[in-house]
Amino acid sequence: MKNKIRTRRLRCLAALSLALAAGGVAAAEQGKLLVWVNKDKCFDAWVGTAERYTKQTGVPVKVEATIPDFFHNAAAAGKGPDVVIWAHDILGRWVADGLLQPVVPSQRVRDAIDPQGWQAFSLGRKLWGYPIGIEAIHLIYNKRYVNAPPQSFDDVVALDKRLAPQNRKAILWDLSHIYYSWPLLAANGGYAFKSREDGWNANDVGVANAGAQKGANLLARLVKDGVLPNGASREEAESAFLEGKVAMTIDGPWVWDKLKDANIDFGTAAIPRVGGKPGAPFVGVTGAMVSRASPNRKIAAEFIENALLTPAALKACNADKSLGVPADLRVRAELASDPHVRGMSEAARNGAPMPNNPEMTYFWAPMETALEGIVEGRKAPAELLGAAAKRIRER
Numbered sequence: 001m002k003n004k005i006r007t008r009r010l011r012c013l014a015a016l017s018l019a020l021a022a023g024g025v026a027a028a029e030q031g032k033l034l035v036w037v038n039k040d041k042c043f044d045a046w047v048g049t050a051e052r053y054t055k056q057t058g059v060p061v062k063v064e065a066t067i068p069d070f071f072h073n074a075a076a077a078g079k080g081p082d083v084v085i086w087a088h089d090i091l092g093r094w095v096a097d098g099l100l101q102p103v104v105p106s107q108r109v110r111d112a113i114d115p116q117g118w119q120a121f122s123l124g125r126k127l128w129g130y131p132i133g134i135e136a137i138h139l140i141y142n143k144r145y146v147n148a149p150p151q152s153f154d155d156v157v158a159l160d161k162r163l164a165p166q167n168r169k170a171i172l173w174d175l176s177h178i179y180y181s182w183p184l185l186a187a188n189g190g191y192a193f194k195s196r197e198d199g200w201n202a203n204d205v206g207v208a209n210a211g212a213q214k215g216a217n218l219l220a221r222l223v224k225d226g227v228l229p230n231g232a233s234r235e236e237a238e239s240a241f242l243e244g245k246v247a248m249t250i251d252g253p254w255v256w257d258k259l260k261d262a263n264i265d266f267g268t269a270a271i272p273r274v275g276g277k278p279g280a281p282f283v284g285v286t287g288a289m290v291s292r293a294s295p296n297r298k299i300a301a302e303f304i305e306n307a308l309l310t311p312a313a314l315k316a317c318n319a320d321k322s323l324g325v326p327a328d329l330r331v332r333a334e335l336a337s338d339p340h341v342r343g344m345s346e347a348a349r350n351g352a353p354m355p356n357n358p359e360m361t362y363f364w365a366p367m368e369t370a371l372e373g374i375v376e377g378r379k380a381p382a383e384l385l386g387a388a389a390k391r392i393r394e395r
Helices: 001-022 043-057 067-078 088-096 107-112 114-119 151-165 179-187 212-222 234-242 251-262 299-307 311-320 329-334 339-350 358-362 364-376 381-393
Strands: 033-036 060-067 085-086 131-137 136-141 169-171 191-196 197-207 246-251 266-269 282-291
Touching: 001 067, 001 266, 033 043, 033 299, 043 060, 043 114, 067 085, 067 088, 085 088, 085 114, 085 299, 088 251, 088 358, 114 266, 131 299, 131 311, 131 339, 136 339, 151 169, 151 329, 179 212, 179 234, 179 246, 179 364, 197 381, 212 282, 234 246, 234 251, 246 381, 251 339, 266 339, 282 299, 299 311, 299 364, 311 329, 339 358, 358 364, 364 381
Parallel strands: 033 060, 033 085, 169 246
Antiparallel strands: 085 282, 131 282, 136 246, 136 266, 191 197
16 A cells, blocks of 8 residues: 555656646636645635635635645745645745745734634744644544443453453554554653743654653553464554444544444544553644645635635535644634543643654654564563664664
8 A cells, every 4th residue: 555655656656756847737826816735635615615705705716735845846936836735744845945935914813713723834933834624633432332431551451351252352553653652651751852932942853762662562562462462454443443443543533424324323532541641642734725836825814714714614614524623722712522522632731732843754664664674563662762762863
C-alpha cells in the first residue's frame, strides 16, 4: 500500500513539474479566487459554499482538489491558489519557504474559534491560517463487547482477560506508525519538541525523557504479555475491529463513516490512562491558509471569514465529511449532543497540537524505528528512544 501511494505521489509530482515547466498549472487571477483542498476534506461542501458566495458577491470562486506537494511546488513558482485548506502540521515547511501570507483575523472570528486551533496555526508570534476542524485519535469501542470504556490500561488488561473465552482481544491499533502509539509516550510528559512563546525549540527533544520511557515500557509490556497483538498495520487493525475480532481500537474520526456503514454500534472516548495520566494524542487542526503569491489576499480573507467559517458552511462541511471537532465554538455547542464528537473532544483536550516546525519532518523515521524495536523487544525502550532522540537532534 505504501509503495502504491508513493508511486502515485511521484507520478503526480512529475506531472506537476511538467505542467509548471509548460506553464499549465492554474494560477490565481486578480478578482477571481482559486481554492485548493484535499478531496477527503468535505470537498463537495466547499464547492457549494463557493457557488453561494459567487452568487452573493459576484466574485468567481473555483474549488479544486489537490495534494500538499502540488501547493508547495506551484506556490514556489508563483502559481497555485489563493487559498489552500490543509492540516496545520505542514505549516512550518511552507512558512520557512515563504509560501504563506500571515493572517490577521477579525476579533469576531478570533472569539468564535477554540484557542487550541489558533495555537496550531501560530508560528513566530504570527498567525498563518484560520482553524476549521480539530482532529485527534481516540479510543473507539464496540458497544456489543464493551459496556463502558476503560479508564486506564490496567482496565484494558482486565478486559482482555474477560474476552479471552470468546477468542476475542480487547484492543488493537496500528503498530507500524508512531502517530497511533504516541499518546502513551506523551501521557506523562514525553514531547517531540519543546514549545516556547515564539514556536518550538528544535534542539530540545523530549522523546526519551522519563515520561516517554514510561509509556514505551507499558507498550512493550502489553505486547510481551499478549494483550496487544504484535505487528498490526492500520488496515489490519481496522479490519480486526470491523470483524469483531477486537473490541476496541485507537483511530480517528475518518473511520466513523466506515463503522456506521458496517452497522457497528460504537462509542468514542479518551485514550486510557498511563500511570494515572490520560493518553495525550497529537492534535491535528485543518485550516484555511492564504498563499503569499495570491493577488487577492483581502478578498481571500473576506471569503474565509464570511463564507467558509460561517456556521452554515461548517455544518454543511461536517455533514459531508466529519470535521472531527469543529473549531468554531458555536457549531461545536450545537453538536454537543453527538456522543462521538464528545468522546473525541475529550481525547483532544488531553493532547496538544502537533508541532508545526519544519524540523518535525525529522521526527517520524527515527521514532518509527524505535517503535519497531520496542514492539519486537529488540532492546530496552530507554535505549531505543535515546537513539531516536539523538538522530532527531542530529538531523
